[in-house]
Amino acid sequence: MDFNTASLIKDRYEQFPPQMKVAARWLVDHPTEVALLSMREQARRARVPPATLTRLAKRLGFDGFDKLKEVFADSVRERPESFGGGGESLLARGEIGGDGVLICDTVNALQGHLSRFAQPSAIAALAAAADLIAEAKHIFCIGRRSSFPIAYLMHHVGSLLGSPTTLIEGMGGASDDALRSVGPEDILLAVTVSPYTRFTVQAAEFAVSRGAKLVALTDSELSPIAKISQIVIRVRTEIPSFIHTMTPALAAVECLMELVAARRGSCALQALAANKEHLVEFDTYVLKSGVGTNSHDQRRTGN
Template sequence: MIDSSKQDLMRTIQVKFPRLSKGQKLIAEYILKQYDKAAFMTAAKLGDSVGVSESTVVRFANELGFSGYPKLQKALQELIKNKLTTVQRIELSNNYITMENALKGVLKSDMENIRVTLEKINPKIFDEVVNCIFNAKRIYIIGLRSSTALAEFLGFYLNLILDNVKVVAYGVSDIFEQMINISKDDLVIGIGFPRYAARTIEALNYAHGKGTKVVAITDSLLSPLATKSDYTLIAQSNMASFVDSLVAPLSVINALIIAVGLREKEKISSIFTGLEDIWEEYKVYSFKNDTLF
């Protein structure tokens, strides 16, 4: 399924090929054969590579239905984002983020990710996931590599509300050993974004084979995590650089935690009352008043 968007773009180029100009055909042939390289080229550089002008490259993008070359380039980058090495991601970020605009550029990118997430996420699926959390006998959360922080965050707060949550992580035992007792009454929540961690995909496949309900928090319905899941929560994670953008995924996870908490208001109030006493007794947090005297 991951290759469907690639096939759509490549098919569009093939269908339009006979009507293209001679110069545009050279561009089309180059992209069909080396789309992974073309994704990192400016219009001028792509034109130089095939021996045509920059304006010809722009007209080629228009011919494919894109408003400009940057839109075509973005589509090409989407095709290969899961295959990008860290070095390629650095090269990609250099096209958009500079030392002068790093703060503003990254913040604007993250704002756009949240905006797109709000448009893409399905509220009904979100509510069904909340129901699944309450109906599950046990809840397993797995997110590896850069998604580890997200999995730990979700696990930390769900553990305060519920008492049946386990975060599956790398450690002394393999992830499959930690999931050996999963059953159809349980729930597995998998978190992953490009580049998708292979072990997370394998874990979801294992759970799916056991008849366990699977929820994926990922960037697209074309994600390999989504193909293994019963429910998918979409969170945009377009990267502004070699660092993964986890702002929108974290926002979705925050919403999930709060939605679960709202159903357990009395329990949460009791838990945090007890925790406040413990925190104060054992000086878990630094209180400002303590520093005044």
């Protein structure tokens, strides 16, 4: 998708009427489908009238929708079904093709999602986020509901690498207390996907108002936290099922923290060694180093 067109959509998004917002989000989130599918089919998938796409194109300064299509990428990607709408299809496919079909469909969708992280734009976003994290005075991590494991992984691995991190959990109803000290030298790593948890959005807005930098791990360039962030790491969540997947988000964090470790260098190695000594002192694991373990197991520092 053309960068200038994407920026134009994001800049004008809040000015659009409700149906046009739906259409705009479709354009941003599905650039290859926009390039390849007919306007009528896109309208059906976006669940808006075809005329809405035409009006959106003209609102963006194009003569018509066909002209808008020309600025989108021409790569072909099969679109999985959206979250919440695949339950009936899942049952039908299971009855016809059996367990193997259901598993293969999901694996194929995940492979497509994960392969996006090898694209230059995704690598650039991850690298930029790693630069900010490596330089931050303090790192705050937040994610609710299905996004919580992602935030926890960022906090856990960051701590292993010696980065000063705080996981915003909400124990005892004191979620907002953790952000009391956030400031311009800090970073908030926020994770949320559609339909977006309210507190995560509020925490992101608060951190930004205090001058902190925001790294958004989210499913759309038009999500509430993406629009106020310095860096957006976009992850896909659609699989042919009745739930959304968080596997790409986990993979994104693993890639991100590898880059952070590389940037911290010897400091990361020292932190990992200190953590290993701590685990040994507390007799954390059943398997002992050198007993029933291989060299890879011995390098692990916590799980």
